[in-house]
Amino acid sequence: MQKNLLLFLVFFSLIANQAKGQLVEDTIVKDQFSNQINLSSPYYTTLSFFYNLEESNFNPDEAAKTLRISEEMDQSEETLAIKLKQIFEGKGVMVRTSSIPNVSDYQDSTSGVGQPIFYFDKSKLPGVFLEKVDNQWKFSSFTVSQIPDLHKETYPYGTDRLLNLLPKIGNQEYFGLYLWQLSGLFLLVFIVFLAHFFFTFLLDKGLVYFFKRLEYQQIGENYILPVARILSYYLIVLLLSVFMPVLQLPVEIWSWIIVILNTLKPLFITVAFYKLVNVVAVYFARLATKTESTLDDQLVPLMRKTLKAFVVVIGTLFILRDGLNLDIIPFLTGLSIGGVAIALAAQDTIKNFFGSVMIFIDKPFQVGDWITSGDIDGTVEEVGFRSTRIRTFRNSLMYVPNGKIADAVLDNHGLRRYRRFLTTLTVTYDTPPLLIEEFVKGLREIVAAHPDTRKDYYHIYFNNLSAYSQDIMFYIFFEVPGWPDELRARHEVLIQIVKLANTLGVRFAFPTQTLHMESFPEKKELIPEYPSDSTFYQKKLGEFLTNELKKK
Numbered sequence: 001m002q003k004n005l006l007l008f009l010v011f012f013s014l015i016a017n018q019a020k021g022q023l024v025e026d027t028i029v030k031d032q033f034s035n036q037i038n039l040s041s042p043y044y045t046t047l048s049f050f051y052n053l054e055e056s057n058f059n060p061d062e063a064a065k066t067l068r069i070s071e072e073m074d075q076s077e078e079t080l081a082i083k084l085k086q087i088f089e090g091k092g093v094m095v096r097t098s099s100i101p102n103v104s105d106y107q108d109s110t111s112g113v114g115q116p117i118f119y120f121d122k123s124k125l126p127g128v129f130l131e132k133v134d135n136q137w138k139f140s141s142f143t144v145s146q147i148p149d150l151h152k153e154t155y156p157y158g159t160d161r162l163l164n165l166l167p168k169i170g171n172q173e174y175f176g177l178y179l180w181q182l183s184g185l186f187l188l189v190f191i192v193f194l195a196h197f198f199f200t201f202l203l204d205k206g207l208v209y210f211f212k213r214l215e216y217q218q219i220g221e222n223y224i225l226p227v228a229r230i231l232s233y234y235l236i237v238l239l240l241s242v243f244m245p246v247l248q249l250p251v252e253i254w255s256w257i258i259v260i261l262n263t264l265k266p267l268f269i270t271v272a273f274y275k276l277v278n279v280v281a282v283y284f285a286r287l288a289t290k291t292e293s294t295l296d297d298q299l300v301p302l303m304r305k306t307l308k309a310f311v312v313v314i315g316t317l318f319i320l321r322d323g324l325n326l327d328i329i330p331f332l333t334g335l336s337i338g339g340v341a342i343a344l345a346a347q348d349t350i351k352n353f354f355g356s357v358m359i360f361i362d363k364p365f366q367v368g369d370w371i372t373s374g375d376i377d378g379t380v381e382e383v384g385f386r387s388t389r390i391r392t393f394r395n396s397l398m399y400v401p402n403g404k405i406a407d408a409v410l411d412n413h414g415l416r417r418y419r420r421f422l423t424t425l426t427v428t429y430d431t432p433p434l435l436i437e438e439f440v441k442g443l444r445e446i447v448a449a450h451p452d453t454r455k456d457y458y459h460i461y462f463n464n465l466s467a468y469s470q471d472i473m474f475y476i477f478f479e480v481p482g483w484p485d486e487l488r489a490r491h492e493v494l495i496q497i498v499k500l501a502n503t504l505g506v507r508f509a510f511p512t513q514t515l516h517m518e519s520f521p522e523k524k525e526l527i528p529e530y531p532s533d534s535t536f537y538q539k540k541l542g543e544f545l546t547n548e549l550k551k552k
Helices: 002-019 042-051 061-067 078-092 140-155 159-169 179-213 217-247 251-289 295-323 328-345 347-363 404-409 433-449 483-504 534-547
Strands: 118-120 125-133 136-139 370-373 376-383 387-392 397-401 417-428 459-466 469-478
Touching: 042 061, 042 078, 042 136, 061 078, 061 459, 078 125, 078 140, 159 217, 179 217, 217 251, 251 295, 295 376, 347 376, 347 397, 347 404, 376 397, 387 404, 387 417, 397 404, 417 433, 417 483, 433 459, 433 469, 433 483, 433 534, 469 483, 483 534
Parallel strands: none
Antiparallel strands: 118 125, 125 136, 370 376, 376 387, 387 397, 417 469, 459 469
């Protein structure tokens, strides 16, 4: 680690020696500016200002002549000139003289109307500019009036006092930096490590303990703690952004450090919100488990993916704007125009997307429901943003675009509260009416005793005489959640019906032709003999109810 630190200092010193004292890119000829102030053009005014504030040529009185003082200020002209230079250094503005016009009649054309003004950096210092009055180019009166506020903005929270305090440590040079700069740098590194240790201890111990007391330890460790750690890094970057301008590092180095710090701020915020989406998703997943609809369970992962994509897009825009200092307005304009073109080329995709939105809003079905519509016939397995996956009864998968489902007429069998069961029980013509009557009573008792049948509405009647049988209509409803439960309930009811028929001696009819022959005394007829006493059938029914139904 010491070796790496030494290599870093050597590399840093080479850059510092090269950039030291060069807030202005070009070298200023001493003989040209030592005894006079040239205000004939933006180029010469800029050189006159920065030359007289260099350490080797420090003359704030002369530099103050480049300021246009229009009103009485609370601070002296020399102090304002020094603070203006410190603003340039703190903002990391590299003044490139090759881009400064050396024309006395220069006019700014970027504002739409040509004016005799010159801006240094509209993005970092929009209120700092030169203006021409009476053939002299000076820092405008507006700029001078903004110096105190810009200085406080550049060096907030009283850190401007360190600008006068740190140089008292010493001006000896080591590795291309002054002793006070090196001391401040090591002190800042120590504070960063101390802050990192404090935040780590506070999060790993305090936050976890807090959620453990609330009985949410797993949520705290898996979801809240990663977000808090990212925010701790963000606070460290803020700490560096506040104190590093005080070190007055060479502008060529500091300008890159500013880009890095300004990029890290929105980056950490984006990552924090990206991880925070998981916390929101867990909360809505718990709410979804409390609802009867299974469609909510499918909505949660889709919502999580959508929110994460939204966070990434918005975070990228902020990184481009704040970190890389790019104008995102043209990008957004181009994106909107491109979005229209893409929308026209992908109408079906957009239609399917809004179809999925309508499915989640209207909830015409949920996962596990049996739906039919034209060629669609199966059980819903998953609802996506583009299509719905349906498992057919052939066990194949059918992917149906959500736009088609949104426009279709669906028959949702899964939303039935009651499932109808209609069949006809056919008994032979030789069954006597008394036996049929008792058989019907037994059927009704079977329905009344079964736990999954509807008790307030069913029809069981002897209602037809067909070609080969006497017909009993068996019309009932099952109150079950799904088709497998319906099949189980049917099985149980039908088993009870067969047992009842066997107990009472009821024979079920099937398509037959009967040939009647003359009966002989010594021959027994094929038609069974039924007792004529009604109490016999009542006794048999009572035995069935006692043995089969009442024992349940």
